[in-house]
Amino acid sequence: MTADEQLARARAGDSDALAGLVREHQRSIYSIALRMLGNREGAEDLTQEVFMQLSAKIGSIASGEHLRFWLRQVTANRAIDELRRSTRFPMVPLDEEASFCHAAEDTDPLLQRQLDRLLAQLSAPARAVLLLRYQEDLDPVDIARTLDMPINTVKSHLKRSLEMLRSRCEVPAP
């Protein structure tokens, strides 16, 4: 069954199809939420809210591509709003969270922690831009559409963030 067929079934009220869509996208959405907010509890709450909203609005989702776009847009914007207005998820380094976040990954855990700390120092929109670029592999045009941001702002966030990372992240050569 293709993604569009699964979406059509979910729109028609098939709860198994909706569950399948959630399973397919939850890893990506949870990762955006986790790296934006910096803690597991907040990331789980945000992920749950996003999928509950999807469940209520599934009728307005036109295609698999639209679904991916919608999920990223809602997650990133909600996370930015949350970071701006709340002290519940202060922008602090991930530290201990990082160890559980990436325990299963085969990247260097020290580098991982260092990157997490540096990510936490970026502004919320800059962090969202960086995540959409390097986690979701979106190009600047798609990032601009997702975050409803001028393309030049996206490019400038990327440039500044990379410069900051390059200057502060003394990554040991492999």
Added chain:
Amino acid sequence: MSEGLEARLRAALRPVSPSEEFSVRLQERLTAAARPRRRAVALWFGAALAASLVLAVGIAHRASKAQERVAGLAARQQVLDALRVTNQKVDLAYLTVTSESRDEP
């Protein structure tokens, strides 16, 4: 240099999975949320069906009344036509009778 950093960022920012416990909880919440919505859809469907039935009966009643009115008007017209014809015949008979009585010596 930049490519090296970007490649490392990509590697470091690979998506991570939520806990299995969270995935199960999320699916349960979605299923629970879908149930009342299905009930609400059924209620709306029932209400819409009832409203459609009432509307259909109303329209049929109105159409039947309109048909009766048209038939009544046609009958009235027929009676009026019959009266007019009768009136003409009576007038003709009267003229005939009066002209005959005038002709008599």
